[in-house]
Amino acid sequence: MKIEPGQVIDALPGLIWTALPEGNVDFFNQRWCEYTGVATGDVGDHGWQRWIHGDDLPGFLERWRKILASRELGGMEARLRRFDGAYRWFLFRVHPSIDASQRLAGWYGIAVDIDDRRREEEVLRASERELRQLFDYVPGMIAVADSKGQHEYANKRCCDYTDRTVEGGRGLGFLEDIHPDERELVRSEWLRCVALEQSMVIEHRLKRFDGVYRWFHVLVEPLIDDRGQIVRWYGLLTDIDDRKQTEAALGTVRSELTHMARVASLGALTASIAHEVNQPLSGIITNAGTCLRMLTSNPANIEGARDTAQRMIRDSHRASDVISRLRALFGKDEVTAELVNLNEAAQDVISLLLSELQRSHVILRREFATDLPPVLGDRIQLQQVILNLLLNASDAMSAVDDRPRKLVIRTERDAENRVRLTVQDAGMGLEQTTAERMFDAFYTTKRDGMGIGLSISRSIIESHRGQLWATANDGPGATFSFSIPALADAKVAANEGTASRSAGAGPRHVLRAS
Amino acid sequence: MGDQPLVCVVDDDESVRESLPDLIREFGFQVRAYSSAEDFLASGCTAHAHCLVLDMCMPGMSGLDLQRELARRNEDIPIVFITAHKDAAVRPRFSERGPVQCLLKPFSDTALLKALRGALAS
Numbered sequence: 080m081k082i083e084p085g086q087v088i089d090a091l092p093g094l095i096w097t098a099l100p101e102g103n104v105d106f107f108n109q110r111w112c113e114y115t116g117v118a119t120g121d122v123g124d125h126g127w128q129r130w131i132h133g134d135d136l137p138g139f140l141e142r143w144r145k146i147l148a149s150r151e152l153g154g155m156e157a158r159l160r161r162f163d164g165a166y167r168w169f170l171f172r173v174h175p176s177i178d179a180s181q182r183l184a185g186w187y188g189i190a191v192d193i194d195d196r197r198r199e200e201e202v203l204r205a206s207e208r209e210l211r212q213l214f215d216y217v218p219g220m221i222a223v224a225d226s227k228g229q230h231e232y233a234n235k236r237c238c239d240y241t242d243r244t245v246e247g248g249r250g251l252g253f254l255e256d257i258h259p260d261e262r263e264l265v266r267s268e269w270l271r272c273v274a275l276e277q278s279m280v281i282e283h284r285l286k287r288f289d290g291v292y293r294w295f296h297v298l299v300e301p302l303i304d305d306r307g308q309i310v311r312w313y314g315l316l317t318d319i320d321d322r323k324q325t326e327a328a329l330g331t332v333r334s335e336l337t338h339m340a341r342v343a344s345l346g347a348l349t350a351s352i353a354h355e356v357n358q359p360l361s362g363i364i365t366n367a368g369t370c371l372r373m374l375t376s377n378p379a380n381i382e383g384a385r386d387t388a389q390r391m392i393r394d395s396h397r398a399s400d401v402i403s404r405l406r407a408l409f410g411k412d413e414v415t416a417e418l419v420n421l422n423e424a425a426q427d428v429i430s431l432l433l434s435e436l437q438r439s440h441v442i443l444r445r446e447f448a449t450d451l452p453p454v455l456g457d458r459i460q461l462q463q464v465i466l467n468l469l470l471n472a473s474d475a476m477s478a479v480d481d482r483p484r485k486l487v488i489r490t491e492r493d494a495e496n497r498v499r500l501t502v503q504d505a506g507m508g509l510e511q512t513t514a515e516r517m518f519d520a521f522y523t524t525k526r527d528g529m530g531i532g533l534s535i536s537r538s539i540i541e542s543h544r545g546q547l548w549a550t551a552n553d554g555p556g557a558t559f560s561f562s563i564p565a566l567a568d569a570k571v572a573a574n575e576g577t578a579s580r581s582a583g584a585g586p587r588h589v590l591r592a593s
Numbered sequence: 594m595g596d597q598p599l600v601c602v603v604d605d606d607e608s609v610r611e612s613l614p615d616l617i618r619e620f621g622f623q624v625r626a627y628s629s630a631e632d633f634l635a636s637g638c639t640a641h642a643h644c645l646v647l648d649m650c651m652p653g654m655s656g657l658d659l660q661r662e663l664a665r666r667n668e669d670i671p672i673v674f675i676t677a678h679k680d681a682a683v684r685p686r687f688s689e690r691g692p693v694q695c696l697l698k699p700f701s702d703t704a705l706l707k708a709l710r711g712a713l714a715s
Contacts, residue, residue: 357699
């Protein structure tokens with residue numbers, strides 16, 4: 080294919096011109112003339128400048144002068160006026176023409192329409208501006224970190240809260256605003272989550288501009304691209320300080336109520352306790368009298384006196400054991416977590432209750448599972464629940480005279496690896512309306528009850544990640560049961576229960592980059 | 594020994610059955626101990642006992658149940674009740690024979706001796 084040089088110049092997809100060494104334009108191609116609407120051959124001296132957008136012209140000319148002085152190729156972007164008056168962005172490229180004797184012979188120039196690309200860039204810039212604005216106006220605190228976990232941006236609310244500039248918290252600088260008590264935990268947890276590419280959930284205190292620390296719930300999730308690479312991390316900080324304070328106040332009220340309930344059940348046990356202590360005391364007094372008589376008789380019965388003294392020691396221990404059990408059950412308020420064997424815990428309660436049950440003509444049957452796994456929890460609180468259920472069951476049968484006052488306490492392991500304790504009575508049973516309300520605080524059907532026992536029992540069991548429920552028996556009476564996770568599961572539950580870490584156990588949440 | 598009066602102790606608490614007979618023996622009486630009212634009735638001792646030291650509160654037949662059963666059988670044995678419960682409502686004050694001895698645990702050796710002598714004299 081044979082093409083004339085003139086045809087090539089007009090066929091190229093660009094506006095082409097040439098200029099003399101000092102910069103005066105001496106040629107425009109056909110496309111230039113068609114675009115600008117100037118007559119072919121109308122070159123003028125610097126007439127072309129009128130087609131450059133006024134805003135772009137000073138920069139354009141400065142660049143053009145530098146290229147002329149350097150005698151090297153160069154380029155610049157500017158808007159060029161079309162024949163109809165519309166401006167479009169062009170990329171201007173200029174190339175020096177050097178002749179055989181290395182002298183500058185002139186310049187070749189080409190301008191390519193880049194208007195569409197410029198518009199796309201403009202849209203991108205605008206959307207980024209909008210995103211930042213959105214971040215700033217979202218009623219929450221947002222922080223962004225790069226793929227390596229280095230903090231790079233915080234929204235306006237974040238900056239307003241901490242009184243830091245966006246730059247101030249860069250890298251790991253944001254850690255300085257975290258309360259010293261949680262700082263190290265947050266730092267190590269954050270680095271761990273970044274390394275494992277897991278989202279992070281954590282609670283910590285953050286210093287406000289005025290120096291006050293407030294509690295925040297922080298959720299950080301990775302943004303992941305199509306290839307599965309983490310692009311950046313987004314963190315949402317939620318102020319939960321008010322909630323924390325309410326929780327603390329509720330906790331205080333609950334422990335006070337728990338204490339009240341415990342004191343109330345202590346009152347119900349007074350007669351039983353007196354009896355339990357009286358039995359060995361009575362033995363001691365009898366043995367002491369016998370001992371003295373044996374020693375003072377003639378001849379003295381030393382052998383018999385020794386036996387009675389030994390019985391006194393044994394009975395004293397018996398009395399002191401009762402006191403120890405009482406002190407264990409009623410003497411402390413702080414909550415602890417330990418391994419608890421429900422059989423043993425229940426047996427201790429029963430020991431204190433036996434004579435009370437006997438006095439109420441209750442026949443108690445124990446059906447304890449022999450292979451019961453331990454649970455993790457507060458032994459005293461659990462014993463309080465058991466005590467409450469047994470006393471309720473006994474009370475429910477106080478008016479029963481036409482059948483045995485049979486009480487069954489049973490422990491077992493259920494199919495879901497939970498330990499269940501059941502207390503079954505033969506009392507007055509449940510009425511539908513009662514069944515629905517009896518776990519409410521201050522609801523009671525007893526004349527002398529406060530109505531907080533079952534409500535507190537349920538909250539204790541729920542704090543052990545368990546359930547407490549009641550069912551009506553086939554025959555007379557009702558059955559109350561609670562179940563809590565056996566140890567293997569209880570360990571996990573305990574970890575989740577602590578305030579700050581759940582990243583390891585929970586499902587991995589990610590944001591997907593589209 | 595055969596002339597000494599026989600005192601029978603009926604109490605479900607083992608430590609009482611250990612300690613009380615020794616003391617009563619020191620007083621100079623013969624003693625036998627039983628862990629329940631049923632055991633005592635089945636022992637055949639009812640005709641020989643001069644006095645009964647009887648716990649009021651026992652599983653199964655209570656002290657008062659035994660008192661009634663003995664009355665029904667016309668077994669005329671004076672009774673010293675012992676109890677750990679202060680509950681006055683269930684304490685027997687009188688029987689057909691007059692005032693009934695009732696000791697509240699814990700009681701002293703002299704209180705028991707006085708009660709036994711009173712019961713045996715009636």
